[in-house]
Amino acid sequence: MPPRLRRSRPRYGRRERESTEPPDDQGASALDYLPCLEVKFSDIPRTDRGLVFGYNPNCDVVLPHQGISNYHFSLTFDNHHRLIVKDWGSLIGTQVTYNGEGEGTRRHFQWIIGGHDIPQRKKNIIITVQDPISF
Template sequence: MDDADIIAYIYPHGSGNDFERANAVITASPRRLAPRLIQPTIAEHSRQQRASTEPPEDLDASTLHYLQRLQVKFTNIPRTDKGLLFGSNPNCDVVLPYKGVSNIHFSLTFDKDNQHIIKDWNSRRGTQVTYDGDNRGARSNFQWIIGGHKLARPIRSIIITIPNIIAFQIVVPSQNIQTPDYVEKVKKFKEGCATAESLLAGMGLFPPTRSHTGVHTPGEGEIHLKTRLGHGGFGVVIHYWNWLDPEIGLFSY
């Protein structure tokens, strides 16, 4: 497999209904890949323990290796210039057929700097993206950088959630986003296969925007990531990054 063709892998996440729904969505998708490793049964695990005192070969394997996943590739060009679409509309690239999910809820695409982003399309419930568990809170009509920027490299876990409905973990392979080959692949992915306006009109993907009401009204405002730089006799130095404009940072002492 050509790793340079991979944009991201998307896994089910969480527990209970959130996980089961995500797992069902992945099972139904033509982009599905089977788990890398098969979880041994309880009986097999007991026999392995009795047969050998040596550690199993997969002792350090990630939990993700035992989960099925969606594979998103540059060569799978989206039908529109909005990116890979997630929503309840059956014409979405990834269909989320659950109550509370908007027609088009969010998409996986790239920003003007060719960085991977998750973009909420003014959904009623909003989308939440957390970085190693931080920055909780759903937002509507918002976008989050999930790859391609230096701030995303040390983050171990990026979770995409539609609150109380479904949750995914996304893994973005590290690539040099400055190379001409990468830039050209992003350009083609962002263009899509057809003119967005005509195609979306025919697919009925974007209905008139409805106002946000009720207890699930998503929040607004900036997202700040905190990076601890060090500490001394005068306190702790923390760098706050604005995720909408991560080149601008503030220092706190």
């Protein structure tokens, strides 16, 4: 998807002086100015792993970046109907941070990111598979 917010850059003529650039939206994150991925659960996933992210062309979301595993992680639901991120034993691991807390990559791990009280109170939940790939 296109960025949620766009930086406005006014065009000036040759004889016009450039003014001071207006500040960005104070409540916005730097991520709001980048393209994004919109995930909808209205379609049934192709496998029982959920929505799979990885290097393999058979993944639901292909991440063509060196170091990404064939089947790196997935977005799915656990037995309690909570939305989770599940690392499938990737070589470099996956990191999920909640409002900037909980840094560190992990393999064969799952994080609850929805359907529970704690994630519901967090404003920013960021999934990082390898710099610069974050969701």
